[in-house]
Amino acid sequence: MxxxxxxxxxxxxxxxxxxxxxxxxxxxxxxxxxxxxxxxxxxxxxxxxxxxxxxxxxxxxxxxxxxxxxxxxxxxxxxSPGVERKLKKKEDFTKFTGSHIFVKTYEPIDGEKEFYGDLKDFVNDEVILIVKIKTREKEIVIPYEKVANAHIAVSFS
Missing domain, CATH: 3.30.300.70 (RimP-like superfamily, N-terminal)
Incomplete structure (x- = not known):
């Protein structure tokens, strides 16, 4: 309904x-x-x-x-969708390239289901994130169909 x-x-x-x-x-x-x-x-x-x-x-x-x-x-x-706007459509990921975002996946990727990082790109139906792990950066590639939810993340750094 x-x-x-x-x-x-x-x-x-x-x-x-x-x-x-x-x-x-x-x-x-x-x-x-x-x-x-x-x-x-x-x-x-x-x-x-x-x-x-x-x-x-x-x-x-x-x-x-x-x-x-x-x-x-x-x-x-x-x-307004607010400062932590949801990213629902593929176009949202393209529009907010460069933003700090949160992504939760349906299934683990590299052993994790939740990621905070900078949205580097959205190409070939894949979300490309740069996540910080202690002092180094790592690129994570998340297939769009595995994204359970995503939103802009407020960064306090």
């Missing part, structure tokens, strides 16, 4: 974000306690501000009222 809602919402919101020169990062429909939340994450170069989120929220709310794809009551939230 929630996948159908997410898909329907993506189709409704995509033209809205394109019209506003924004990028649709993610849509999620989740139940937290007794409440359902429809969360839409948008971004643009330089980041989104509250006005961007308000515009998307207003236009999307109107369209959702018209098309009514969600039967139950829910709260609509439109926001």
């Amino acid at each position: 929630s996948k159908k809602i997410v898909h329907a919402t993506e189709e409704i919101v995509q033209p809205i974000v394109e019209e506003l020169s924004l990028e649709l990062v993610e849509v999620e429909f989740v139940k937290e306690g007794k409440n359902h939340f429809l969360r839409v994450y948008v971004d643009k170069d330089g980041g989104v501000d509250i006005e961007d989120c308000e515009k998307v929220s207003e236009k999307l709310s109107e369209k959702l009222d018209e098309e009514d794809p969600i039967e139950q009551a829910y709260y609509l939230e439109v926001s």
